[in-house]
Amino acid sequence: MKRLIVLLCLGVMILPLMAEEIKLTGEMWNRWTLETGDAPAGENTILRNNLSLERGYLGLEPKFSDAVKGRFTVDIFSTDLVKDGAGLKIKYAYLDFNKLLPVPDMTATIGLQKVYFGSIYDWDYTLIGKAPTDEYKFANSADYGITINGFIPGGWGEYALGVYNGEGYKNYGSNLKGNIEPAFLANLRVIPITGLTLGGSFMLNSSERSDSLTGLGGDNPKYNEQKMMDAYLRAAYGPLSLTGEYIIKDVTYPNKPANDMSANCASVNAVIKLNSLVEKDIDLVARYDRSDPTDSDKDENIVTAITGGVNYNFMHDDSAKPAMQLQLNYTTKSNSVKTTNDSSALMLQLKWRFSNTLKV
Amino acid sequence: MKLRNTLIILAILLIGVSAFAKTEKVVCSGSTTVLPIAQATAEAFMDKNPNINISIRGGGSGVGIAALQNGTVHIANSSRPIKTKEMNQCRAKGIAPTAYAVALDGIAILTHKSNPVSNLTVKQIKAIYTGVIKNWKDLGGPNLPIVVISRDVASGTFEVFNEKALGGAKVISSALLLASNNAVVTSVADTPGAIGYAGLGYLGEGVNTVSVNNIVPSKATVQNDSYPLSRKLYMYTNGKAKGAVGSYIAFIQSPAGQKIVENEGFVALK
Numbered sequence: 001m002k003r004l005i006v007l008l009c010l011g012v013m014i015l016p017l018m019a020e021e022i023k024l025t026g027e028m029w030n031r032w033t034l035e036t037g038d039a040p041a042g043e044n045t046i047l048r049n050n051l052s053l054e055r056g057y058l059g060l061e062p063k064f065s066d067a068v069k070g071r072f073t074v075d076i077f078s079t080d081l082v083k084d085g086a087g088l089k090i091k092y093a094y095l096d097f098n099k100l101l102p103v104p105d106m107t108a109t110i111g112l113q114k115v116y117f118g119s120i121y122d123w124d125y126t127l128i129g130k131a132p133t134d135e136y137k138f139a140n141s142a143d144y145g146i147t148i149n150g151f152i153p154g155g156w157g158e159y160a161l162g163v164y165n166g167e168g169y170k171n172y173g174s175n176l177k178g179n180i181e182p183a184f185l186a187n188l189r190v191i192p193i194t195g196l197t198l199g200g201s202f203m204l205n206s207s208e209r210s211d212s213l214t215g216l217g218g219d220n221p222k223y224n225e226q227k228m229m230d231a232y233l234r235a236a237y238g239p240l241s242l243t244g245e246y247i248i249k250d251v252t253y254p255n256k257p258a259n260d261m262s263a264n265c266a267s268v269n270a271v272i273k274l275n276s277l278v279e280k281d282i283d284l285v286a287r288y289d290r291s292d293p294t295d296s297d298k299d300e301n302i303v304t305a306i307t308g309g310v311n312y313n314f315m316h317d318d319s320a321k322p323a324m325q326l327q328l329n330y331t332t333k334s335n336s337v338k339t340t341n342d343s344s345a346l347m348l349q350l351k352w353r354f355s356n357t358l359k360v
Numbered sequence: 361m362k363l364r365n366t367l368i369i370l371a372i373l374l375i376g377v378s379a380f381a382k383t384e385k386v387v388c389s390g391s392t393t394v395l396p397i398a399q400a401t402a403e404a405f406m407d408k409n410p411n412i413n414i415s416i417r418g419g420g421s422g423v424g425i426a427a428l429q430n431g432t433v434h435i436a437n438s439s440r441p442i443k444t445k446e447m448n449q450c451r452a453k454g455i456a457p458t459a460y461a462v463a464l465d466g467i468a469i470l471t472h473k474s475n476p477v478s479n480l481t482v483k484q485i486k487a488i489y490t491g492v493i494k495n496w497k498d499l500g501g502p503n504l505p506i507v508v509i510s511r512d513v514a515s516g517t518f519e520v521f522n523e524k525a526l527g528g529a530k531v532i533s534s535a536l537l538l539a540s541n542n543a544v545v546t547s548v549a550d551t552p553g554a555i556g557y558a559g560l561g562y563l564g565e566g567v568n569t570v571s572v573n574n575i576v577p578s579k580a581t582v583q584n585d586s587y588p589l590s591r592k593l594y595m596y597t598n599g600k601a602k603g604a605v606g607s608y609i610a611f612i613q614s615p616a617g618q619k620i621v622e623n624e625g626f627v628a629l630k
Contacts, residue, residue, distance in 0.1 A: 021513055021537075063513065065530035066522055099528065105444040155447030195454030236454035273431075318419050319426030320433075 023061040025073075027353040029054045031128070037343030047343065053078040054349070057091065067099040071113075091142055091169060106150035112169055115143050116160035116187040117201045118230035119245055127285050127307060128329045128347050132267035136291045136303075138228055138247050139203060140168025143183070157190035157197070166205045181206045189232065199232035210255065219255035226251050239273040265291040269307075281313035281322065285329070302336040317355065325351045384604040389417040390424020390437035391516050392540055393559045394593050396624045397463055398437055401612045404620055408611075412604045421516030422446075428596055429455055434605045436596040439465070439516030439559070457596045462612045464627040466577035467521050467589040470548045470556045470567040477501040479571045482588055485525045488555055491532035496553065508535040509547050509556035517541065520591045521557055557589075561625030582627040593626070 035048035059073035075091040094111030101108060114121040117139045123131035133139050145164030152158065166183030183206070189199035203226075210223040226249060233244045245267045253259040269287040274280070287307040294301065309329035313322035332344040388398055395418050402414040416437075419427075424436035429450045442450075442457050450457050469480060477499050480488075487493040488506055497503045510531050511518040522528060531537075538544050541562040548556040549566030556567075560577060563569060569577060572588050581587035601609045611617045618628035 066528045067530075151444040151448045153444055155444060155451045158448060191448065191451045194451045194456040197452050234452065236452065238454065241454070275431075316432075318423045320430040321426070 021063045021357055023059075023063075023355060023357045025059040025061065025353070025355045026057060027351065028056045029349055029351050031347055031349040033345060033347050035343055035345040038340045042340070048345075059092070067097060069096045069098070070094065071096070089169065101148070103150065104153055106148060109147045109149060112142060112144050113147065115139055115141060115145075115164065115168075116147065116149060116162060116185060117203055117228065118232060118247060119243065121187075125351075126271050126283065126311065127269060127287050127309060128327050128349055129287065129305075129307060129331065132245055132265050132289060132291075133230065133247060135289070136247070136263070136265045136293065138230075138249050138263070138265070139205075140170065142169040143167065144169075145183075147185075152190070155191065157188070157199075159189070160185065160187040162186075166207075178209045179207055180209055195236045197232070197234040199230075199234075201228075201230040201232070203228040221253065221256040221259070223255055224251050224253045224259070239276060241271045242268070243270075244268045262295045263291075263293050264295060265289065281316070283311040283313070285309045285311060300336070301338045303333060303341075304336075305331055305333045307331040317353075321353075322351075323353050325349075327351065384412045386412060386414045386435065386604050386608055387433045388414065388424075388435040388437055388595070389419050389427050389433050390435075391421040391439040391593070392418045393439040393465065393515075393517050393561070394437035394462070394595070396561060397593065397612070397621055397626060398435075398595075400620045400624050401462075401617050402608070404616070405608050405611045409604075409607065412608070414608060421519075425450075425457070425596065428457060428598060429453060431455070431598075434597060435609075438594045438596060439591065440519050441592075441594070442596060456599045458599055458601070460595045460597065460601065460609050460613070461592045461629055462595050462609070463593045463618075463621040464582050464629060465559045465561065465591055465593055466582040466587045466627070467517060467524070467557050467591065468560055468563055468569045468577045469572055469589070470545065470554075470558060470563070471570055472548060472552045472554055473566060473568055474552055475501055475504075475568055477570060478568070479574055481573050482525055485572070486527065486529060489526055489531050489535070490529050491534070504553040507551050507554040508532055509544055509551075509554050510535045510537050511541075511544065511557070512537045512539050515539075517557070517559060521589065524589050524591075525557075559625075560627065563625065579622075579627045583630050 031054040032051050033048055034046065036044060037047050039045045054077060056076040057073055058076065059071065062070045064070065071092050071094055073092040075089045076087070078086040090112060092112055094109050094113040097108045118131065118133040120131040120133040120139060120141050129135060134141050143164040143166065145162050147160050147162030149160035150158065162185040164183045164185065166179060183203060185201070185203045187201040189197055191197050205226040205228070206224065207226065208220050208223040210220055212218050212220055228247065228249045231246045235242045247265045249263045251261050267287065267289045269285065272284045274282045274284065289305040291303045293303065307329055309327060312326045314326065315324035317323045327349040329347045333342060335341045395416065398416045402416055406412060406414060421438040421440055424433065424438055425442055425446050427433040428436035429446070442459065447457060469485060471477060475496065477496060480499065484493065484499060489508055489510065493499065494506055495503065496506055536547065538547060541558040544556040544558045545562050545564055545567060548554040549564070575581050575587050577587050582590040595609055597605055613629065622628050
């Protein structure tokens, strides 16, 4: 941790010296959570009732030239849920090269960056919950890699092709599973008519390594190959927007085929903006998730989560984006088989953001 | 009973009349270059249409387009065409940015009044702004270090200048980056070795305007597009402009509106 902090400080000092301008960004999520569910003894009780800095981001976005930009973001949190009570992770550390390839609006991105899978890379947390890909552990939101990403001229959509480590940004050092195979990703979204977005993502990944390095020979039974697919739909018309996503993950264990499994998840969320009715920037939000984490007969359990909520965006930046937001969400989660895992949560979150550009 | 009925009818009439007489609001924000055009034309338009209230803010082209995307303005003023990324974000949110050209402009290259250099090529401008040429004597001028003044990188004027004059190259790090056209003109006027650039509508007597590739920025050279640093100025709306927004833009594009554009120092549409 000390090394990380020293590196962060050095980064903060050195970047402005090289950039022609640098943008400072930050956001903090202060949350109160009241969660109820079954205790180990079997009685329904309060499992969690606490305040936390659930997530915070501090970022530097240096612009070295019209063709080269960087982004460096740390993820900080402070909550009773983890052993040390607080943590610090590097979320993004990448460079964007806009003119490396002679294709308009195409960027080559190198470093710890977004994973362009499903909705995870542009999930805007209009609801407090995470993107389904993240929530149900299909893919990581950030990873080390190289991507080619860009926009289709005329505003017809966007695309990304990438090669990643495949371990995600949360794993490092001894946490890494010794995997030596990269993950491959392809993502495409098209907007055939204004307000309608159709998309799909495909990712190949693997975990652990197949052969043993101990010298004793033998295959690693934990080694697995993953194939993930995501179908995405978003419809926006006036104050209403609706987003739907369906994700499938097939996992095969070449050294232990009996463990082969697949998972799937369907998620729909809707946002209604009420600002034209009440002259305040208020949104009504709702979400329905159905996740089958194993899709196997011997371990069948379908998780259903329903969320309803309201956002009050009470302060905005120059571009009318919310700078301060109060979010109230109520989520009830039920399990088809493992009913003792059923829970409900009431969350009230004050989220605030800032952004300033310094000319160097 | 009769009195009560009469009062009810009167009340309904009053409500009806007040509803029809309701002031329509048009909100614009964005480019500081387009700002004087928007302000002057809005004033004239509101004089003729007292039931329409137009409010205008600056902030820069990017800010205006983001506000259009977020549904908080009716018109985004922009001194550059919308970017693909912005178009994509708008369309995904159900916003259909529609461009209306409202004026033409030339980005004039400015030097101090005492500077005898009267013409620069685009290649020389690029060499100055990227730090290759650092003294006016290399351009036939006095032995005087060049003080490079530019707009901040968030401005639409910078983006057009960067594309047309610099080909996307990075401006020398010692350049003074200023937030408005007025600030550039004032700084060039006060600094003997300075070079800067600003929209035609901002030129004053305290600075020299040099020709570019031997073409003087003028109404004729901007209209026929021969001046290398000419551009269009836009207003973007969500879909085809209708109602009060449509009437206001139609007014700017009309001969009366284009006269105001010229009075503000910009060039009328062809």
